[in-house]
Amino acid sequence: MLTLPLVQSNELFFDTGLHSYFGFSGGTRRDTECLFSSFFQPIIPLNINPLNSKVMNNKKKNEGQTDFSYYGLYLLDYLRTNKFEQASDAAFIRERADRAAETYEKARLEGYPADGAQELAMDTLLRGLRYSRYAMLREVVENEFADEVPEEKCEAFIQKLLPLVGNVFSVYDLSDDNFALSSDYDLLYTELTGATALYIGEYGV
8 A cells, every 4th residue: 555645924023032943044943842742644545546536526626737637636636735836837747647657557567456556656656745844834733733723723824834934844855755764754843843832932823
């Protein structure tokens, strides 16, 4: 089974103590104490059948892009959901979709069962896209700040905070498909937790 990740700034004034943390004076602060004990897990199991998918029928949501193949529509939906900048890059989506389709066809010709061929195709489709800044920050907010950030305000809060923590993300390679297995995985979760706590403590939700 293939595992997949679940992945607007306002002009705000920060006091001197928060300037460097939120990227206003450069650099990512590394000495933030872990405020919460947490284990970040942005990957979830997902079974996909290219011949029987809701993505293929999601024409209203993907209106204007119905010329995409199954893989193209799936990737478009995935990129939009996880707020990847490539969501607006039709050429990128088509190129990835074509490569995924070719991978599937080649695997079937080599004797792979349909499920095995599909797993290889989806790996090709989503390579380097398993972790998005948006999805990771959302996971932190939902897991660690459910009491502080009401569900109805969660999306707006994340969109407001995301550009302010850009420096936190900048030193991590989220394109690494094995990022969750690295030591940086827990460090990033800790830093995002600390940054979110500092922001809420100073400015609220």
